[in-house]
Amino acid sequence: MNRRALLAGGAGVLLPAPTAPAGTPRTGLEKLADDGWAAVRGEKVGVVSNPTGVDRDYRHLVDRMHADGVTIGAVFGPEHGFRGSAQAGDSEGTSTDARTGLPVHDAYLATQAKWEQMFRATGVRTIVFDIQDVGARFYTYIYTLYDSMAAAAKLGLRYVVLDRPNPTGGQAYGPMMTDGHVSGVGRLKIVQQHGMTVGELARFYTGEFGLRTRLEVIRCEGWHGRMYGREAGLPWVLPSPNMPTPETALVYPGTGMFEGVAALSEGRGTTRPFELIGGPGFDYRWCDRVVALGLPGVRFREAYFTPTFNKFTNQLCAGIEVKVVDPRRYDPIRTAVAMLVEARKSPSFAWRVDSGTRYFIDLLTGSARLRTMIDAGAPYPEVAGAWAGELAAFDRRRKPYLLYSRPGS
Template structure:
């Protein structure tokens, strides 16, 4: 009897200990889950705030706008990140606000908004002429820098007189200009050409320019032929390679320092740098910078695929994979397993090869590029020559994009990618030395 009691007591003790152990494990598991979740949340917050764009550092530039009449160069990419919500379940859909809306809410006196290619709301086709107008949300006058003039006119920004137009009959005078556009780091992406003309106009009118800097998503490499000055155009204004590896702020410093503005004038320039950024920092854009660059993959492929704009090959305008697919209706090869048919859509009202089946590649799953890829261009040229010799492959726009006639000549002569790139080496080394003087970031 006494043994049975002892045995039962021991058994009860063991069961209690097991129960406690299980409870401890359960509590520990719950606690670890909570810690992990908290760490994930903290990590997410840290990730979100690791890069702080110039526009989000309001405390640095707001004093420069106080009691000033302000002009703003902006488009749909000119966003400010709102403060991270205290609620962990807060939606991320309403995370951003537009720079112009933010400045107006802070009682900044904005006199005029100037918009680049694609317009203030970013819906116009590439190359489409954009008209002046009135912003329906704010009532502000919008002056297009991709319409009748690509450079701000003196009467639009400085002279104290009536600026007569359909959009406004008031004084259009400013004391300071703010520039906030999301560039993608390619010479033929026209926002840096707009930057040139805005700087030139500000210098001539003695108006200071504040650049709210943003990361360059293709800032991790430098590549391509150097533009030859006899081939300057709005898709290439300066003697730089196709991929320059600089932010807008750094590039503005180079324009000033190299005296590329007309008559060697220089702009009074202030750059609000990006926090926690290096040229090798991966940066995911919160919104597409133009209608046909819908995601990070398209942006990464853009410098390599844009050459096709000067050929008879489509790069997916008129599809939902712009700058991620490449194809032609003129020939079909077994290895060209992908097919797409361009149709009118936002940003491509009349796409190349509209309603025609194009055969080629889907590149949306390609590894990220760290250099220009010429292999696709060379392959399509050879296929066109073999299977559609009566179809002209290159057009006049190709030389403007390349910034030189040599690239087309090299491809037609049968040089491979490595042989062509070898001819760029000297020019790239010289550019890198020049670039070094204007860098803000490592």
């Protein structure tokens, strides 16, 4: 067997070289490493990453590059931090990485001007991005990508994206972001489930949003848009504390909307966030109504849970556990809309209102349309059909930037 010595934790440990089982996709990281880091050797590199930037042996990009003598000028950590020690809406701060001794800069909520300042101060010339995204517009890493790309473009830096599979596949779903509803959970005009890898998104950003980034995408091998969740056979490292499994990622672009409902917990503070949805004022009847709709690709279980933090801490919640049984037939946003429509029939239902008058659901969905239609009593097919035209238009716009085959192509 081909074996090599690896430096781990300060000691020489003999481990087998990681090999991909037949038919398993290879990530951009694995391709770059197998090529001896040729695309970045001789450069002063800035790495934008978090705990998901690992190979199939769970070794981190930064640790491998550092051990192999690639010059890393700085590491930039997004929300939750580079090593992943911070909860939602928090960061690790700026510090020195204990393992490598490298400077780590806090990039959470960094503006493009802040990115420029950090890039200038650290003297990096090539930026390497490696973060596992989960395919939803309200997941913040895609804005870390956008802002750091924009700053790199302004400074004339190379920008290298190490691509990874999208666990939600390659299908786009849901409504478009609109003017007046842009926020930290939806800053760009893309649909709610964009159905692209970060490499494809980076290409979309350059073409559709006018970035002049010197972009290079080291693409995956063996992945296509009809491959979902665990089917890629790659290691899963939770990209945020409430995204523990690929199954969470499958439901999140839809059930993430329950963050906009004051009366229901989206399962934070449980072992199944975004799969468990419920509240103190609900009972089995909500689940029964949703089951009766016969939604494709998904099953529902009457569920009871007690969150340990976030909404309804230490209170018993009744509701639904969402189980995807066929991701090829499952539409996460249409499913969640049906759940919302049936939940709205409960006297306990209430939307979450922020800053006095702003409905959080409007920020998540990109407009007031979904909320006002549900409040008016529209059935779920009508609500979910309202964005058909804008979704089709987005599908046409993204097509030139796609790197991998899609359903029907």
